[in-house]
Amino acid sequence: MTVTLRDVARAADVSVATASRALAGSSLINQATQKHVVQVAAAIGYRTNTVARALKTRKSRLIGLTVHNLENASFRVLASVVQARMQALGYQVILSISNDDAEQEREIFKTLVDHSVDGLIAVPTGSNGAQLLAMEHADTPVICAVRRVTGASLESILAADMEGAYTGTQHLLGLGHRRIGLIVGPLDTTSGKERLAGYTRAMQEAGLTVDPALIHRGRYLPETGVTGGNALLSLATPPTAIFVANHESSVGVLRVVSERGLSIPSDLSLLFYEDSPWFEWQRPAISVVDSGAADMANLAVDRLMSRLGGVANSGREYRIGSRLVERASCRALPAS
Known part of the structure; x- marks a missing residue:
């Protein structure tokens, strides 16, 4: 049986108008009464009719x-x-x-x-x-x-995607890496465009020519990481580090690393964009640029x-x- 507003008012020993205002959070009702009505409504199983309320107040919550x-x-x-x-x-x-x-x-x-x-x-x-x-x-x-x-x-x-990618690339440059692969999102997205720009700026400031072969763009999917990881690691001179600035692609890159029998970071350094709890549990734990x-x-x-x-x-x-x-x-x- 449906519990009505009238049932709540009767159980809380208040008027229907007071019960209605209390459940709507009206400032016209004192806090003690409001708390009492809300507790009674919950105890007897009352659920607000959001459709009716929306029609009346023009607010659906x-x-x-x-x-x-x-x-x-x-x-x-x-x-x-x-x-x-x-x-x-x-x-x-x-x-x-x-x-x-x-x-x-x-x-x-x-x-x-x-x-x-x-x-x-x-x-x-x-x-x-x-x-x-x-x-x-x-x-x-x-x-x-x-x-x-x-x-x-x-x-x-x-x-701050441009700054984040710039900081991540600078970190790898500071560790002595010069051939840094980048797996990034499509350039018709804010994040894809700005992360590529941050990487490019850091490489150019280090006096390095940006090699298009080291950049792989793709949709935000694990498959992009598989395709991009294999493409980068199959180059005649593969990168010594890969910056995966496409979060969904991270798991695809880890698959490629495992299938190729590579040791991280001895054979290849990895830096991911956007943190995930299991990146810290991965062995070795994965360094990241956290986007907040x-x-x-x-x-x-x-x-x-x-x-x-x-x-x-x-x-x-x-x-x-x-x-x-x-x-x-x-x-x-x-x-x-």
């Missing part, structure tokens, strides 16, 4: 969150932090996975609009900017994370809550700093 996949550790962290923060603030999160596919993303955005989400945090493909702007114009705030949408004035929370996913998620929530509170879209871009985490997968080359 639902937030959309889209990511490309959950293989990427940064996306998992993003989803976990956003959900925990939003739930603590009284919202439920609808998590959707786009597989970095523009058509899937388009359908996801349509569904989120149909469900009258109050706001959206999106890791965008970059292909559906018009839909996101339409949501903005309909007073549904949108915060982009990890990637920006070119040509769309949307608030964006990005990693938790900080990115927290700032995205802060900005979304500001927007929900009435702050206008500034179209501003925020950057979260990257940091080098040195472990045991990179070694210094002997002086020649």
